[in-house]
Amino acid sequence: MITQEAPAPTAGAAAGRGRPGPRKARRRAWDEVPRWQIFLPLSIYLLFTLIPFYWILLFALRPSGSTSLIPWPMTGEHFEKVWTERSFAVYFQNSVVTGVASLLMTTLVALVGGYALARFDFRGKRPFMLGLLCSQFVPGALLLVPLFQIFAKLQLINSLTSVVIAETVFQLPLSMILIAGFIRNVPYSLEEAAWVDGCTRFRAFCTIVLPLLRPGLIAVGSFAFVHAWNHFLFALMFLSQQDKQTIPVGLNTLMSADSVDLGALAAGGIIAAVPVVIVFGFIQKWLITGFSSGAVKG
Structure with a gap:
């Protein structure tokens, strides 16, 4: 009976078995x-x-x-005080309207603009992208005077519409860049296959691309909502009537030069923070997935 001997291990293989890999080395260092x-x-x-x-x-x-x-x-006296006596019920309602409207407008406009940046080549695309990036270095305080003059001429002062437009303008550059990165991660061949099957560009986008963008849209929309919910400057500048103010401005009214009601201020802060915590508790999985997918290949 003839048996074939196994080949002797080479020096490289022996050295590979004797020396742990990078992952095992890191794990051993962690255990130590x-x-x-x-x-x-x-x-x-x-x-x-x-x-x-x-x-x-x-x-x-x-x-x-x-x-x-x-x-x-x-x-619960402090919560009852701020909710009824300090009109936090009105502030809460105004903040919800402002946050949801800013979410919808920012996401919709960023989706259209991001698709154009990701799928089309046009003259001046690189300078336009550079302009979007540079706009993030402009502080919101510099936009107050021109925006106030524009809204005054349009008779939008003391209207939640002015805050929604300002929040959308402020959030749109970053949102468009993120959405463009998400769309680039969707293979272009999927849209081409849909076109071959007879779909229009719009139908192919709605049936093929849009469902794959759900994590990215949730990430961008949640970011826009939280920014509009917490932003103080635009609401303070454009809303002077009490029945139009939002929660950040309402918290500011609890502080005066002579005294501060710490109990009411703390209760108002909890009222302002709880909705945001609840929202992030539900969407944290989509949020992490969306930002990571937009940062890999975008």
């Missing part, structure tokens, strides 16, 4: 680090991060005049 050197800095960072949130909850939930470091007995 004492755990306290990792968790102690993280715990300190987490402590300093959570202290402000606890401080806000403390002032919002403990009774007026109390100096206890534990919010017990809890009270």
Whole structure:
């Protein structure tokens, strides 16, 4: 019976088995680090991060005049005060309208412009992209005077429409760049195949490209919503009537030169933060996927 001997391992193979790969080397180095050197800095960072949130909850939930470091007995008087006496119900409604309208307008215009940047070549495309990038270095305060004059001539002062337009203009350059990056990640051959099957460009976009852009659209839309929800400058400049103001301006009215109602201010801050936290809690998976897909190949 003849048996064939296995070939002797080469020097390279032997060296490869003897030396761990990069991933195993990193894992071994990670295992050799004492755990306290990792968790102690993280715990300190987490402590300093959570202290402000606890401080806000403390002032919002403990009774007026109390100096206890534990919010017990809890009270909801500060929330009731800001919601009814301080007109936070109106501010909340105005912020929702402004945020949702800015989300829809920014996403729709950025989707059209981003598709043009991703799929078409035209003269001046590179300078236009450079202009979009450079516009991000312009602070919003420089836009206040020209925007105010434009809105005054259009009779849009003390109208939520002025804030929505300003937020859309301010958010549009970055949103168009992100949407263009998302669309470039969709293979162009998919649209061509749809055209061969008889679809128009618009129908191919709606049936093929648009469903694949869902993570990117959620990322851009959520970013526009949060910016419009938290932005203070435009709402303060263009809205002077109390029934038209948003939550950031409403929080500013709780502070005066003589005194500050800390309980009402903390309760108003929680009211302003909870919707944003809830939104991000639901869309965090889509948000991370959308920004990562737009940053790889765009």
